Amino acid sequence: MKERLIEKGLLIVALSALGSLLLIAVFIFAEGMPLIVKTGFKEFIASTRWAPTKGSFGILPMIIGSLQVTLLSLILGGSLGLACTMFLAEFAPRWAVRILKPLIELLAGIPSVVYGFIGVVVLVPWIRNTFGGPGFSILAASIILGIMILPTVIAISLDALNTVPLTYKEGSLALGATRWQTLYRLLFPAARSGIIASLILAMGRAIGETMAVIMVAGNALLISASPLAPVRTLTSNIALEMGYAAGDHQRALFATGVVLFIIIAILNTIALLTMRKKR
Amino acid sequence: MISRPLITQRLTWLILALLTFFTLSILFFILGYITARGARVITPEFLFSLPERMGKEGGILPMIVATLYIAILALVVATPLGVGTAVYLSEYTRESFLTRIIRFGADALAGVPSIIFGLFGFILFVIRLRMGWSILAGSLTLAVMILPTIIRTSEEAIRAIPDQLREVSYSLGGTKSQTITRVVLPNALPGIVTGVILGLGRCVAETAAVIFTAGSSLRIPKSVLEPGRTMAVHFYILAREGLSMERAYGSAFLLILSILFINALAYILLFRFTRRLR
Numbered sequence: 001m002k003e004r005l006i007e008k009g010l011l012i013v014a015l016s017a018l019g020s021l022l023l024i025a026v027f028i029f030a031e032g033m034p035l036i037v038k039t040g041f042k043e044f045i046a047s048t049r050w051a052p053t054k055g056s057f058g059i060l061p062m063i064i065g066s067l068q069v070t071l072l073s074l075i076l077g078g079s080l081g082l083a084c085t086m087f088l089a090e091f092a093p094r095w096a097v098r099i100l101k102p103l104i105e106l107l108a109g110i111p112s113v114v115y116g117f118i119g120v121v122v123l124v125p126w127i128r129n130t131f132g133g134p135g136f137s138i139l140a141a142s143i144i145l146g147i148m149i150l151p152t153v154i155a156i157s158l159d160a161l162n163t164v165p166l167t168y169k170e171g172s173l174a175l176g177a178t179r180w181q182t183l184y185r186l187l188f189p190a191a192r193s194g195i196i197a198s199l200i201l202a203m204g205r206a207i208g209e210t211m212a213v214i215m216v217a218g219n220a221l222l223i224s225a226s227p228l229a230p231v232r233t234l235t236s237n238i239a240l241e242m243g244y245a246a247g248d249h250q251r252a253l254f255a256t257g258v259v260l261f262i263i264i265a266i267l268n269t270i271a272l273l274t275m276r277k278k279r
Numbered sequence: 280m281i282s283r284p285l286i287t288q289r290l291t292w293l294i295l296a297l298l299t300f301f302t303l304s305i306l307f308f309i310l311g312y313i314t315a316r317g318a319r320v321i322t323p324e325f326l327f328s329l330p331e332r333m334g335k336e337g338g339i340l341p342m343i344v345a346t347l348y349i350a351i352l353a354l355v356v357a358t359p360l361g362v363g364t365a366v367y368l369s370e371y372t373r374e375s376f377l378t379r380i381i382r383f384g385a386d387a388l389a390g391v392p393s394i395i396f397g398l399f400g401f402i403l404f405v406i407r408l409r410m411g412w413s414i415l416a417g418s419l420t421l422a423v424m425i426l427p428t429i430i431r432t433s434e435e436a437i438r439a440i441p442d443q444l445r446e447v448s449y450s451l452g453g454t455k456s457q458t459i460t461r462v463v464l465p466n467a468l469p470g471i472v473t474g475v476i477l478g479l480g481r482c483v484a485e486t487a488a489v490i491f492t493a494g495s496s497l498r499i500p501k502s503v504l505e506p507g508r509t510m511a512v513h514f515y516i517l518a519r520e521g522l523s524m525e526r527a528y529g530s531a532f533l534l535i536l537s538i539l540f541i542n543a544l545a546y547i548l549l550f551r552f553t554r555r556l557r
Contacts, residue, residue: 003454010364017364017385017388020383020426024388066455086295087298089297100303104302104306105542109541110309111511113486114531211486213516219530242491251294257394
């Protein structure tokens with residue numbers, strides 16, 4: 001009797017994470033959806049005019065900004081991350097892996113405000129002096145984000161490579177293939193879904209990051225193809241204006257949150273499904 | 280003569296080693312840069328006095344108090360929920376639709392960006408539940424945020440306990456709950472503590488989710504219903520408003536130092552735990 005009660009109690013506790021997720025969705029949507037409906041969904045995501053105090057709510061520049069920053073950071077961080085993964089998985093001696101892995105995990109522990117600060121005091125002046133422009137730019141944000149997503153890319157893709165059965169590798173090496181041939185012809189294709197999942201999750205991280213991006217991206221409301229142009233992302237838009245927004249303006253920030261939430265939900269679901277298929 | 284594939288192999292080794300070295304040098308550059316400029320700011324006076332002129336001068340005592348207050352309260356709320364979930368998933372059920380849904384919830388929650396947690400905490404705790412900007416609202420928001428970390432690490436720790444230990448308990452007449460509280464949990468404790476410490480690290484590092492829920496008051500919070508400014512938030516405000524570069528480096532160094540300490544502690548605990556089970 002008592003045992004059953006404990007089990008029921010634990011089930012309720014176990015639903016806490018799922019419950020919180022639903023609660024988050026409900027509250028963000030309840031606060032943001034009315035404004036999206038009022039403005040018109042198409043107008044909200046396709047208009048370039050954001051003048052929240054004058055009743056214009058168009059977030060296209062932020063959507064494009066978020067995508068630019070995310071894709072560039074994925075190119076930079078993804079390739080560097082996968083290079084590290086390959087080195088750790090196949091080339092580094094065991095003792096080195098034991099030291100390197102916690103160091104790379106440490107990158108995940110560094111607060112995002114510290115990344116942003118380093119961006120402001122080191123990276124932004126460097127970009128300004130080397131390439132010109134204001135320095136606060138898509139490029140600055142992408143480099144900082146590229147570093148911030150490294151731990152995600154490395155941890156998950158390394159896991160994926162390590163779950164490839166050892167017999168595959170032994171077979172290939174026994175046939176006379178070099179370690180590199182084995183890695184890129186056999187292990188990589190075999191671990192493909194995990195590696196893709198690591199990149200998608202990293203993309204979710206990049207698009208959701210706020211503080212570091214605010215500090216280095218310049219936050220200007222414009223659409224530009226130049227990586228040296230300043231840019232405002234969805235997340236920065238929320239954080240920059242939350243401090244003083246009220247009424248419809250505040251609801252518009254929640255509506256920005258709704259769009260962000262939907263993008264993240266799609267990305268994470270794809271990533272989780274790709275990983276699950278593998279098991 | 281060396282064959283072509285072997286040359287490629289050695290070349291890739293070199294390139295990948297260099298890139299890995301480059302990644303590490305980014306880490307050491309950040310740590311070194313902050314340490315070189317921030318370490319000398321840290322004096323007992325800086326740590327234990329009140330800020331003056333919005334943080335331009337004086338110390339950061341209120342931020343240290345607020346950070347500890349918020350982080351500890353968040354852990355107090357999240358730990359029982361996280362460990363309970365882990366116990367349920369690993370001891371009470373087989374893989375089923377229900378466990379898949381629960382795991383999906385935890386995994387998806389882990390992917391939610393911190394700014395969304397900030398919006399959520401603001402509207403639910405600060406506004407609807409009328410907590411105002413407060414330590415309580417901030418820590419409840421963080422508790423939700425770190426829940427997935429605690430669930431995942433605890434579940435791994437609990438699953439790592441060999442079944443023989445459970446069987447011994449049952450054969451001695453122990454009930455399921457006795458087995459869990461007296462055999463499984465004590466043995467999994469170091470692993471669980473690792474998860475809690477990692478959660479602590481995320482609380483200390485977080486800015487976006489706390490700034491809109493706990494506020495940015497410069498006073499020492501006296502109760503959980505008062506607002507407070509965490510170290511990360513303080514550092515953000517100092518850096519962003521250009522109040523004092525010197526103080527900003529000092530706070531950054533303190534943040535980095537706490538994170539280093541927290542990560543080292545978690546790693547040592549986990550290392551001991553996995554070695555003992557082997």
